[in-house]
Amino acid sequence: MKQKTIAPWTTWKAALVEDTALAIDIQNVSLWYGDFQALFEVDLQVKRGSITALIGPSGCGKSTLLRAVNRMNERLGDYVRTTGEIHVLDQDILSDDVELSQLRRHVGMVFQRPNPLPLSIQDNVLFAHRIHRADEKFNKLEEDEIVENALRRVLLWDEVKDRLGREATGLSLEEQQKLCIARLLPVKPTVILMDEPTSALDPKATAALEELIWELHGDYTILIVTHNMAQARRASEETAFMLLGRMVEHGVTEQIFLAPQEEGTADYIEGRYG
Amino acid sequence: MTYSEGDGGVSGQSLMFAATPLNMRNHRLQWLFRALFGLMTLILVVPVGIIFGVLLVRGGPAISFEFLFSYPSDGMTAGGIWPALVGTMWLVAVSLIASVPVGVAAAIYLSEYAPDNWLTRGINLAIINLAGVPSIVHALFGVGAFVIFAGFGTSILAASLTLAVMTLPLVIVATRESLQAVPMAFREACWNMGATRWQTIRTVVLPNAISGILTGVILSVSRTAGETAPIMFTGAAFFFPFLPSSVFDQTMAMAMHLFVISTAVPGAPDELKYGTALTLITLVLLMNAASIWFRSYLRGKKKW
Ligand SMILES: Nc1ncnc2c1ncn2[C@@H]1O[C@H](COP(=O)(O)OP(=O)(O)O)[C@@H](O)[C@H]1O
Numbered sequence: 154m155k156q157k158t159i160a161p162w163t164t165w166k167a168a169l170v171e172d173t174a175l176a177i178d179i180q181n182v183s184l185w186y187g188d189f190q191a192l193f194e195v196d197l198q199v200k201r202g203s204i205t206a207l208i209g210p211s212g213c214g215k216s217t218l219l220r221a222v223n224r225m226n227e228r229l230g231d232y233v234r235t236t237g238e239i240h241v242l243d244q245d246i247l248s249d250d251v252e253l254s255q256l257r258r259h260v261g262m263v264f265q266r267p268n269p270l271p272l273s274i275q276d277n278v279l280f281a282h283r284i285h286r287a288d289e290k291f292n293k294l295e296e297d298e299i300v301e302n303a304l305r306r307v308l309l310w311d312e313v314k315d316r317l318g319r320e321a322t323g324l325s326l327e328e329q330q331k332l333c334i335a336r337l338l339p340v341k342p343t344v345i346l347m348d349e350p351t352s353a354l355d356p357k358a359t360a361a362l363e364e365l366i367w368e369l370h371g372d373y374t375i376l377i378v379t380h381n382m383a384q385a386r387r388a389s390e391e392t393a394f395m396l397l398g399r400m401v402e403h404g405v406t407e408q409i410f411l412a413p414q415e416e417g418t419a420d421y422i423e424g425r426y427g
Numbered sequence: 428m429t430y431s432e433g434d435g436g437v438s439g440q441s442l443m444f445a446a447t448p449l450n451m452r453n454h455r456l457q458w459l460f461r462a463l464f465g466l467m468t469l470i471l472v473v474p475v476g477i478i479f480g481v482l483l484v485r486g487g488p489a490i491s492f493e494f495l496f497s498y499p500s501d502g503m504t505a506g507g508i509w510p511a512l513v514g515t516m517w518l519v520a521v522s523l524i525a526s527v528p529v530g531v532a533a534a535i536y537l538s539e540y541a542p543d544n545w546l547t548r549g550i551n552l553a554i555i556n557l558a559g560v561p562s563i564v565h566a567l568f569g570v571g572a573f574v575i576f577a578g579f580g581t582s583i584l585a586a587s588l589t590l591a592v593m594t595l596p597l598v599i600v601a602t603r604e605s606l607q608a609v610p611m612a613f614r615e616a617c618w619n620m621g622a623t624r625w626q627t628i629r630t631v632v633l634p635n636a637i638s639g640i641l642t643g644v645i646l647s648v649s650r651t652a653g654e655t656a657p658i659m660f661t662g663a664a665f666f667f668p669f670l671p672s673s674v675f676d677q678t679m680a681m682a683m684h685l686f687v688i689s690t691a692v693p694g695a696p697d698e699l700k701y702g703t704a705l706t707l708i709t710l711v712l713l714m715n716a717a718s719i720w721f722r723s724y725l726r727g728k729k730k731w
């Protein structure tokens with residue numbers, strides 16, 4: 154896919170309001186780390202523009218499943234083997250002719266510990282943009298606009314607009330995590346994967362992040378792993394519950410929490426496992 | 428146990444926090460170990476201080492503008508060390524040009540690209556072992572490989588390459604370690620945005636590893652400047668009262684010159700030897716100090 158000049162994505166409202174097309178379609182995915190099978194025939198469909206929470210006890214394969222969607226598990230080489238099918242926007246992403254760089258541009262990731270790069274705030278926001286810009290010339294005005302739009306979108310602009318040249322690692326954790334979301338936006342991702350994005354934050358920062366994530370969905374499809382039941386309940390439309398590498402139950406959040414179909418789900422939600 | 432609980436109003440508040448015999452014992456032990464470790468440090472530091480002191484006292488008077496910038500004279504029993512000083516700089520510069528690019532590139536490969544398998548582990552082990560090879564062995568290798576086989580003759584080039592081979596493991600190990608000190612989270616952040624390995628290395632990993640790499644390089648410089656064996660048969664001359672004009676010339680060198688006037692020139696005054704030694708050690712110390720200063724300067728700019 155050849156890239157064109159990036160229009161300010163704030164004007165890019167995906168046509169997904171009434172669209173029920175799938176952003177992520179995971180079918181029958183199994184995954185092995187060496188001889189250890191971490192995922193067993195997992196299915197999961199995520200609608201475009203929705204927020205889906207992925208819950209389950211520690212070690213059940215949530216992060217593994219998330220990394221399957223941007224093929225980050227492959228960093229471990231032949232040691233990891235994946236079978237099944239994963240489609241992102243109807244494209245088969247496990248196919249050999251998928252360019253990983255393009256996939257990861259469209260499928261961004263936010264981590265448990267905020268990990269801004271040891272660069273200035275501005276350079277952090279522009280990092281992905283610069284990587285994917287390739288043939289275009291440097292354009293200061295364009296870059297300034299990108300930085301401002303991205304930071305406004307994550308509600309960080311007013312706090313940092315006077316210190317864009319400062320090291321991003323000097324920000325508070327909440328600001329860092331917002332920055333980590335902001336830096337994905339300039340390349341117009343479709344999907345944002347979040348792996349326990351608030352677990353390093355205090356309750357107040359957590360609430361701020363949740364609000365932001367809620368505000369972002371619609372424009373972006375969000376698949377978020379969380380340990381926090383209240384968070385899953387508050388800040389997601391659908392919830393998927395995993396146990397020991399299997400997808401146990403997936404449905405509308407309300408229903409999962411009020412009337413889980415599976416005993417395992419009920420036990421977990423009521424705190425009967427860790 | 429002498430620890431007693433809630434001993435009522437009798438002994439009062441003050442005794443509640445008083446030291447028990449067990450606390451006393453712990454304090455004595457703690458003091459003992461502190462003294463022990465301090466003593467060991469002293470044992471380490473004192474000889475260095477004495478050496479430097481003696482050199483300073485006995486060699487200090489020899490140091491002068493004249494001494495540094497003039498040629499040896501009277502069969503090397505008088506005069507200065509200028510050609511040796513210049514020669515050492517040639518050797519250091521040429522060996523750096525050879526060892527730094529190769530060493531840094533190899534370290535980047537080993538740290539950032541190589542899969543973690545038996546071959547990589549074997550190579551890493553070999554590099555560590557290479558660092559332990561005695562310098563005289565490197566010297567013999569240099570004679571075989573560069574002087575004879577490659578046909579460079581005894582020249583600055585052959586000597587520098589020998590020194591480069593000797594310091595290569597230092598550069599590789601220092602570089603690899605400073606690369607690995609860059610948190611994995613930075614790399615993951617980059618890869619997850621679609622950056623290639625090289626983009627990640629260039630924009631994030633290298634800039635944050637540079638202080639450690641430079642430290643390794645400077646340490647290798649001081650090692651290069653101080654070695655005699657590897658250059659003795661490959662390019663350093665006993666007496667060569669000219670400044671070298673190309674890498675194919677022979678040259679004098681500080682370490683070699685010191686060795687020569689201390690063992691092979693009968694009437695050389697002690698002052699000359701101590702002066703040469705003092706100059707060499709000062710050079711090395713200055714470089715180490717520069718590396719320490721530079722590293723702490725760069726560290727101060729890092730925020731993680
Ligand atoms: N690199 C790896 N090598 C081997 N096993 C792994 C690796 N990463 C994760 N696992 C295993 O896969 C399972 C799922 O891990 P993970 O996806 O991190 O779980 P979660 O995110 O739900 O806590 C765990 O049993 C874990 O030990």
Ligand SMILES: [Mg+2]
Nearest residue numbers: 215216217348
């Ligand atoms: Mg996890």
